[in-house]
Amino acid sequence: MPVYIGFDDTDSPTGGCTTYTACLVIEQLLRLKVKFLDFPRLIRLNPNVPYKTRGNGAVSLQVNISNSLVDYDELKEVVLRTIANTAQQGSDPCVVFLHTERIPNIIRSIGEKALHDLLNPRSVLSKASSAGCEIHALGSTLTGVIGAVAAIGVPLDDYTFELIAYRTRENWGKRVRKIDVSSVIEMDKKFRNLVFHNYDPETGRVLLYPRGPDPVLLGVRGETPGAVLAAFRAVRINEPVERWVIFRTNQATDQHVKVLRAVSDLRPYTSARIIGVVAEKPRIEIGGHVFFPIKDSTGSVLCAAYEPTGSFRFKVLCLRPGDVVEAWGGVRPPDRLHPMVLNLEGFRVLHLCEYEHLNPLCPRCGKRMTSLGRHQGFRCKRCRAKLPPGAKQTLLIRRQLREGGIYLPPPRARRHLTKPLCRYGREKRGVWIPLTAPWHYP
Numbered sequence: 001m002p003v004y005i006g007f008d009d010t011d012s013p014t015g016g017c018t019t020y021t022a023c024l025v026i027e028q029l030l031r032l033k034v035k036f037l038d039f040p041r042l043i044r045l046n047p048n049v050p051y052k053t054r055g056n057g058a059v060s061l062q063v064n065i066s067n068s069l070v071d072y073d074e075l076k077e078v079v080l081r082t083i084a085n086t087a088q089q090g091s092d093p094c095v096v097f098l099h100t101e102r103i104p105n106i107i108r109s110i111g112e113k114a115l116h117d118l119l120n121p122r123s124v125l126s127k128a129s130s131a132g133c134e135i136h137a138l139g140s141t142l143t144g145v146i147g148a149v150a151a152i153g154v155p156l157d158d159y160t161f162e163l164i165a166y167r168t169r170e171n172w173g174k175r176v177r178k179i180d181v182s183s184v185i186e187m188d189k190k191f192r193n194l195v196f197h198n199y200d201p202e203t204g205r206v207l208l209y210p211r212g213p214d215p216v217l218l219g220v221r222g223e224t225p226g227a228v229l230a231a232f233r234a235v236r237i238n239e240p241v242e243r244w245v246i247f248r249t250n251q252a253t254d255q256h257v258k259v260l261r262a263v264s265d266l267r268p269y270t271s272a273r274i275i276g277v278v279a280e281k282p283r284i285e286i287g288g289h290v291f292f293p294i295k296d297s298t299g300s301v302l303c304a305a306y307e308p309t310g311s312f313r314f315k316v317l318c319l320r321p322g323d324v325v326e327a328w329g330g331v332r333p334p335d336r337l338h339p340m341v342l343n344l345e346g347f348r349v350l351h352l353c354e355y356e357h358l359n360p361l362c363p364r365c366g367k368r369m370t371s372l373g374r375h376q377g378f379r380c381k382r383c384r385a386k387l388p389p390g391a392k393q394t395l396l397i398r399r400q401l402r403e404g405g406i407y408l409p410p411p412r413a414r415r416h417l418t419k420p421l422c423r424y425g426r427e428k429r430g431v432w433i434p435l436t437a438p439w440h441y442p
Contacts, residue, residue: 002037003065003072004098005079008058008147009139010087017214019164021086022059023245026440028082029061034068034075036061038435039225042162042247043151044416045114046256048269048330048343051143057416058147059247072099076134084138092139096128096148103153104131111153114146115256116271121145158253158427163228164219165237165244177209177217180236184208187234193422195222195231196252200412202310207411208235217241221251223426225436246439253427254419257328257345264298268333268340274301275350278323282316290316291338294327303327303342309409316344316407318400324351345418346408352399360391 010021022040029036041060049056065075076097087093098107106127113119121142125135128149135145167177184206188199198208198220209218218235222228225246232244256271266272279300282292288307293300305316319325329345359369362380369378369387378387401407406421408414 001064001099001101003063003075004060004096004100004103004152005063006058006060006096006098006148006151007079007083007144008094008151009091009144010083010093011091011214017166017216018057018059019245019247020166020215021083022061022247023166023243023440024086025061025079025082026245027243027442028078029063029068029075030440032069032075032078034070035064035066036435037064038062039161039246039248039439041151041154041156042164042249042251043111043147043154044249044251044256045147045150046116046118046269046271047415047417048271048332049118050269056147058144058151060148060151080136080138087138092137092141092144094138094142094144094148095136096145096152097134097136098132098152100132106131107133107149107153108155109153110146111150111155114150115154115250116259118267118269119146124149154250154255156248156250157429158255159248159250160221160223160252160423161225161228161246162219162221162249162251163225163232163244163246165217165232166215166242167217168240168242169215171239172215173213175211175213178238179206179209179218180238181206183234183236187231190234191222191227191231194224194227195220196420196422197221197411197414198231200410202410203412205412215242221249223423224433225439229438241441244441251416252419252423254328254417256415256417262298263294263296263301266301266331266340266342268331270331271329272331272342273326273328274342275324275326276301278319278321278325280321282319284313284317288313291341292316292319294325294342301342302339303329303344304332304338305344305409309344309413312344312407312409312413315401316347320353320356320397320399322353323349323401325349344409345415346406348406349401349403352401352403354397354399356395356397358393358395360387360393363387 010018044057220228220232257273261272276294276296279293279295290305290313305313325347327347329343332341334340364383364385369380377389
């Protein structure tokens with residue numbers, strides 16, 4: 001009978017890494033002849049929750065101990081000891097064990113909700129315990145229970161892979177990774193569409209390695225285990241690699257924004273997808289941020305594309321009132337400057353307006369006139385000339401967007417979960433890639 005092991009929150013803002021902890025657990029279990037039934041899973045959860053860890057990722061393992069050197073109790077002891085010994089100070093690790101043939105529906109439901117919603121840790125603890133989960137909170141809070149349970153329960157209707165390589169201990173804390181940047185660019189070109197989010201062509205920034213003090217050397221993300229392994233081997237690395245593991249992930253799947261919501265149903269800190277009409281022309285505010293409202297039959301919400309999204313803002317500025325779009329992203333709570341905002345992670349154009357209606361030009365001085373109100377005509381502020389209500393001008397617009405077009409921020413400004421354009425039409429629904437060697441080193 002399979003054993004599912006989920007864990008989360010072993011890292012802290014100053015260091016550590018849940019996937020590195022997973023590597024150490026995997027190596028311990030392999031020494032004990034435990035059989036792995038699938039790739040380890042790296043599950044990214046709702047990126048908008050205020051209490052998230054750095055990457056808001058949790059890990060789960062699926063194993064069989066029938067012919068191993070340990071029984072169920074000994075397995076739990078090994079896992080708990082390894083995680084307790086490697087968790088960072090200030091973290092709140094949580095470990096979940098589930099010994100079952102089939103994952104209960106309530107666990108799957110928790111996993112699905114954790115992708116886009118805010119969950120209560122005590123509620124998750126209660127529901128998971130009643131479903132047969134054995135839960136060990138190793139810190140002072142229950143925050144990690146959500147990720148630990150969700151990592152087991154999230155269904156992977158679509159998935160990708162990531163090979164994560166780790167540094168030797170003497171290089172921990174050094175922010176510079178000794179990786180040949182030109183080899184990353186060459187690799188990205190060679191394996192284009194099979195790997196993604198490794199390089200940002202707009203700025204020349206390499207994205208496959210972090211810049212913090214954690215033990216991760218690099219991570220290559222792609223469509224298949226073979227693709228990420230070949231791409232990893234194509235990168236010239238000038239420092240020792242201690243270990244690497246291939247994870248099955250929900251990264252680059254947009255799994256957090258599958259749920260289509262009405263504007264009136266949007267709530268702070270959730271992830272959502274909406275369909276609506278652009279209500280006003282997008283405007284640039286101080287700092288280079290772009291804002292515009294979208295409305296549907298239930299209400300209106302302000303949408304934002306922030307300065308770090310680079311050229312994406314220029315696509316947003318091409319929208320016009322009356323355009324119909326499908327937009328997705330995270331909901332930010334109101335602050336002193338703005339009401340609740342949908343932080344855009346992408347949009348699709350469903351309908352473009354062909355014409356723009358403008359107030360008429362003054363027949364005397366040529367200045368654009370102002371409206372006197374509904375059905376009351378127009379007046380020129382300069383020379384006081386008036387025109388009747390039917391004097392509005394209708395102009396054919398030359399559009400820089402296309403109907404059906406999908407527009408995303410550049411790779412450097414995307415979430416882990418954001419699906420790149422190269423993955424549209426490549427979703428693996430109904431296709432399952434089984435565990436294949438090599439998937440770890442050593």
